[in-house]
Amino acid sequence: MNSLPPALGRLPIEDVTPSVAGGTLPAKAVVGEWVPVGVTTYREGHDAIGCNVAWHGPDGVARPFTRMVPGAPGTDRWHTTIRPDAVGAWSFTVEVFADPYLTWRDAVSKKLDAGQGPGDLANDLAEGALIMKAAEATVPAESVPEVVAAGKALLDTSLPLIGRVTLAMHLAELLWEHPVREFVTVGQAHPIWCDRVEALFSAWYEFFPRSEGAVVPVPSSGSIFGGKRKAVAKARHGTFATATERLPAVAAMGFDVLYMPPIHPIGTLNRKGPNNTLIAGPDDVGSPWAIGSAAGGHDAIHPQLGTPSDFRAFVKAADGLGLEIAMDLALQCAPDHPWVAEHPEWFTTRPDGTIAYAENPPKKYQDIYPLNFDNDPEGITAEILRVVLHWVSEGVKIFRVDNPHTKPMHFWHRLIWEVKAVDPDVLFLAEAFARPAMMHGLGRIGFTQSYTYFTWRTTPRELRDYCEELIAAADHMRPNFWPTTPDILPENLQHGGPPMFKIRAVLASLLSPAWGMYAGYELFEHVARPGAEEFIDSEKFQLRPRDWAGAEAAGRSLAGYITRLNEVRRANPALHWLRNLRFHEVDNDQVLCWSKRDPETGNTVLVVCSMDSRNVQWANTTLDMPALGLDWHDRFIATDQLAEVTFDWGQRNAVRLDPFLEPAHVFLVRPRG
Template identity: 70%
Template sequence: MVGRIPIEDVTPAVSCGRHLAKAVVGEVVPVSATSYREGHDALGVNVVWQGPDGEPRPFTRLRAGEPGTDRWHGAIRPDATGRWTFAVEAWGDPYLTWWNAVTKKIDAGQGTEDLANDLAEGVEILRIAAAGVPPERRPELDAAGEALADKDRALFERVSPALGLRELLWDHPVREFVSRSATYGIWVDRKLANFSAWYEFFPRSEGAVIAADGAPVKHGTFATATERLPAVAAMGFDILYLPPVHPIGRVNRKGRNNALVAGPTDVGSPWAIGSAEGGHDTIHPELGTEEDFQTFIKAAAEVGLEVAMDLALQCAPDHPWVTAHPEWFTVRPDGQIAYAENPPKKYQDIYPINFDKDPAGIRAEVLRVVLHWVSLGVKIFRVDNPHTKPVNFWEWLIWQVKKVDPDVLFLAEAFTRPAMMHGLGKIGFTQSYTYFTWRTTAWEMRQYCEQLIEASDYMRPNFWPNTPDILHETLQHGGPPMFKLRAVLASMLTPSWGMYAGYELFEHLPRPGAEEYLDNEKFQLRPRDWSGAERAGRSLAPYLTRLNQIRRENPALHWLRNLRFHDVDNGALLCWSKRDPETGNTVLVICTFDSAHQQWGNTTLDMPALGFDWHERFTVRDQLTGATYDWGQHNAVLLDPYLEPAHIFTVHRQA
């Protein structure tokens, strides 16, 4: 039902307020609404907001947007994790109505007699307003009221003190006919939920030894993997994601390169979870013990890394759940439990769980497992294929876990239909994998990022140029320049990005006929000579280190909503900027999508988006090369992918 004053289209509101919008501690959250009223009286709009503690936050007034739109805009800044709520209020502003009328009448040449009623009304408005201003400011209103009532003063002397109260009565207005919108929710996470750099490695490969034919000789452990942690941290990553670390099934185990039959020493896929040694609540015995895992987590924390754990809700045929709870699985007409399929792909080593068979029992067990790892110090979960499980299950699980620990974060690994990916974001997933890998032209990337900005109230994208499952053909054939430019795009376009180990070594050989790696680490140990590659100058690690350093040093890169694209007359180039309104920090990037040829382009910059008027000049400093240039709206750019595939500029006002 419409209130005395209509309030419409409040944002942020996810699915009409059915789900919580997202923010992080310290984030400036835009709040908007459409509101209007009859006649010509002034309208005021404010947001009422409170934190998880239930305490109301300061009065925050919204300002009118473009004339004629009746759209009002403001912002709030949550300062604690948890569930925040807000509503928008609209009301008549008698002081501002009076101010507008008096100034227009005086401008039209009307005198004291014409304004007699207005002067009397002003006295009454100031009397009412005095009760709402801070006590130390009340004398100003009393004096202004006395001046309005003093018939011995000239008109200008009577009205000037009252007209000068506009700023004070903006912050402490007189409000009448107050109407309120519905109440909306915002879930506020810790900052790592929005700004993070992820690195993925298989601990079983770190410190492993293989024979000349690839057969495993020595299995890596948490202890040997600990030796890799300082190098990962030195590159500027802050989240270390581990594939499943649980026992691996032996029944139908896959061999190297996804062979249907495993050899006697093949290690199998970590995603085929469960064996006689245990299931989802157990550590693979060759990696170490639960205590070793906790020691690994502590060692990571000491160098500034937080460990993310894989949550893959599926089972190997010899998982304990298969015996204890056969009702949790789908049985085919031949009496056999159905293994996983994504036609034409077959995963004979994995049994999917049927979440419609004993939902209560499955939910209770999964919650127990997740909270077990939370109790051991895991606060981030990368969720494998969440789009293959019921959405309402995830909504239930995520919020049950957050009741116990609101700092726990969930990354959705769902490369699927847009509606499902967006739906998972709406119901609570903290971050989402994206289609970044398959956006290979400047036009496609710009269009996709603009779509992500529109969804930023509920879906936080995380850009990955590679994963163990995905080796795109651009990396297969693009050479080292392609690895550089894709890293620039991933790290500079979005606040969160990630990469899978081996990217810094330019690993690019595919399994024939597949978009994945030859000798895939999913099915075998893959130790790497990290130090040897760096000594030989065959490592991208220094470049990645610089990218992450640039991200940390520039607060403009910590957000998604501030992403703005600029025009450039070459379709092989993409130009964008990010500006932090508080600090004025501005980053401007021009990146090529061509890894083989030089590309020239001419920019047409949106100058206000950079904080300048259209005619102004400014200085840009390249954060990759140190070079500086004098720029304006129109600039010529040359990018050579064999030198630098991108300019990453910080923008500076000239003296």
């Protein structure tokens, strides 16, 4: 005989959101975020029901009673929002109940409208008095006299019918907030993990500290007229001290997270040369992702960058400028990493006795040995946990995780939550350009943020559809938009010219609350290795010092524009959130229009952006006015935060976008009057 399904409560509770993995994993929130809670519920017959959320913070203290409101008629869907105010583990439970007051009020209203008299309503009046008596125990003490008076009036036969019911009918708002509840049915508790704000809202800047070094003249082997030798520039390896000199410029652009590729010793065995060549010369620096040498492994610092005390000074200097350091967590080893000799069982041995290097056919990474997490998983996990907590103790609270999709999910789940048990402020960004199921899975098991497919969404329709997918997944996956990375130079930036760099920066920084930029973007670096979406002379394999001051002086820098975008982001709370993103209709398939509105302050930003970097585009908008906090017929003042011009706009507007002047309008919306 088949077992019966679990018994339902008196009232059904279905499809609770947010719910990750059926409530077995925590949904995501940050401090101060309005988290939408939903449930489907109903009951037999016509009696009224109500719903509320009971929720508790990391301190275990119950938060205020939060009543849910019905959604679209006929859906039986109920909604509310809760707002966690501290980092840590939260939980919420949906409670459904019969609401006798609403049932009574609805029935009495209909009978009065039908012209029924005191005799017809005798039982209703008596039942109302009983409900008032029950309500004395649910309302605040200061409201009890009002409820008592309503109960007495219902039983006072000396009053006309309307006088008997009026006081009770006017208690709708009070008894909505403090209802009489019958047949209370309590659902399953659902967890929420609340991170600090930077888990959702942050602006990242990536640079290689080794490229931030001096450029010194050295004699060349060639000659010029007259037989004289020509002095050429050769890069000298940067250090934490020289990289510190770059920090004020990064902070001045408005970034708050500085991400560095691995800073550990780089292997010498099978070291790669420029552009991933197989043979490195004596001066070639190799890939920082080929971690480990005789100088140490994942808990060590590359000797040419400096010492542990130099690193601490670098972190302190960054902190003084409002920059938080993000460290790369790349769980792979160079052939001469200490782990290879000490723990050969942590790797995959091939039939010929050699250790397998990394491959992504046809690509080969002879300078990298992947860890095999099925060999001694306890030993590997314990060591990596030790390494991560070592850097946490050095002041690192953000880790950009390299290729997490190539490691087991259960490993990440364990590692992330064991780290957070030590320090709940630690954040993890997943660098996983993988299949959607894997990317979403990494978000569910605990990764704080994720890289996305933003780079390859190049039309308004593609980008709108993709952003709407991300909004729908906001309970478990937070996006971080990057126009380029050291690995990725998309074709639109190779060929789109400076206007496309502006366009992609606007899209990345104003669609997503978290965005990032790789150094050199502000210099319009766009030359690719032939036939690939990769930079030529990639900084992954060689030093790439840049003439920042010269580019600024020559007007070949986007730094000022980036600075303004980050200023706009910081100044407008609407841009700090993800779930509030709304798209608006335009009649031009080269133009994207969207808005964000902050529910607490009413701050509203409206963006109209061309995605054509070569031609002037005209478009007509049809705005969703309620999404802007306005009525359909309202007019509003639209003040462009980039061009400092103001327009008088309504639902339908004409807009001109010139990529060589300004490819986007970023409007602050203010109602007229």
